[in-house]
Amino acid sequence: MATPPPDGVYVPVPTFFQPFDKSAYKQPLDLTAQTEHTLFLANAGITGLVLCGSTGEAVHLTPGERAELIRSQKTALVEGGFSNVVIMAGTASQNIDETIGIIAESKEAGADYALVLTPSYFATAGGYSEEGLRNWFTAVAEHSILPVLVYNYPAVTNNLQLSLSLMKHLASHPNIVGCKLSHGNISHHLILSSTKEINHDKFRVYTGLGQQLLPLLLSGPGAAGAIDGTAAYFPKTLLRIWNLSKKISAANGNVTKEEWEEVHALQCAYSEVEEWVVKFGTIGIKEAVKKVLGISVGQDGGRLPFCEGASGGGGPAKQWENFRGAFEAVQDFEGKL
Incomplete structure (x- = not known):
């Protein structure tokens, strides 16, 4: 039986690109910026990274780029003294064979776990049944050489x-x-973190929304942590919420008034800044990485078609001032941790 990943805070990291070359319609990977960001997160104490996930624009990457990205960041972590940082690999694909192949390539490149997204191309056409999805995930799991986490997004x-x-x-x-x-x-x-129908020692539940971390960790024995995009620039705050929430859960709420007040204040402020991600998604995360951390994210953040006008109109670059107060509140917490 496969071992689940350690509980904690994981960051679905964005993929960084070099400036857009219009003549070739290419945006090469920027592994220098990628490594800078990876080591920032590792120094902050995060449990692990998700590479080539939704935030990482997996659907905009070639198979070779996915492997190159994982291999380069695994090397950076090991050389930086952070070999304990876990790597989950996103495996977004619509067919079983390709998914299994991506998992094999990801393991060879250094990944520890596979985060397997639900196939969905024909979902709105009524093409999927529960039986079909069950058999799809089962086939992937039975042939995967990495332990699998089901990704429901x-x-x-x-x-x-x-x-x-x-x-x-x-x-x-x-x-x-x-x-x-x-x-x-x-x-x-x-339900999934509490029901007695599940062996919680071998099946762990992570929320993809940092604004739900406190209630999740107080909900049941299967609650493990978060895989959250805002942690890409505010990792210490989410780690503090995780640590306090675990302490409260273990003590059955028997903690100090100051600890309760702190975790509530942190979760509230963090949830306020999460509204940025709710509104702007991956492009917003990359804009915030640039603004908060000063790390280059490439022209307009993402790859085509993401980058087309992403910073214009009502995009994140134009809306930054409307969210400044929420960001400054969490930056204040982050600076004290």
Whole structure:
């Protein structure tokens, strides 16, 4: 039976690109900026990275770029003395063979776990049944050479929501060790982390929304942590929320008034700044990395078609001042940690 990843805070990191070469319509990887960001997060104490996930624009990368990205960051972590930092590899694909191949290439490049996104191309056409999805994930898990986490993110999968019955079934597979839930249904988080139908020692529940971390960690024994985009620039704050929440949970709430007040204040401020990601997604995360950390993210942040006008009109660069207060509040917390 596969071992689940350690509990904690994981960062789905953006992929950094060099300036856009219009003549060739290419934006090469910027591995220098990528490594700078990776080492910043490792120094902050994060548990692990997700590379080539949704925030990492996996669908905009070639298979060779995915492997190059993972290999370069694994090397940087080892050489920097952070070999304990876990790497999860996003494996977004629509077919079983390709997904299994991406997982194999990711392991060879240095990944420890596979974060497997729900296939969804025909979701709005009524092409998927619970039985079909169950068999798809089971086939991937049985042939994956990495332990698998199920990635349920309806916003990028044609609003396809994996049912509780399906998640409970998948949780029993010996090579499926957890899930990332990137949706606002806290009830599903609570049930999957609490139900006695799941062995919580081998199946861990991570929220993809940092604004849900405190309630998740107080919900049940299967609650593990967060895989959250805002931690790309405010990692220490989310780590502090995680540590305080785990302490409160272990003590059954028997902690000091000051600790309760601190975790509530941190979660509130963090949730306020999460509204930036709710509004702007991946491009917003990259804009915030540039603004908060001063790390180059490339022209307009992402790859085509993301970068087309991403900083113009009502995009994140134009809206920064409207969110400045929320960012400064968390930066104040971050600077004290």
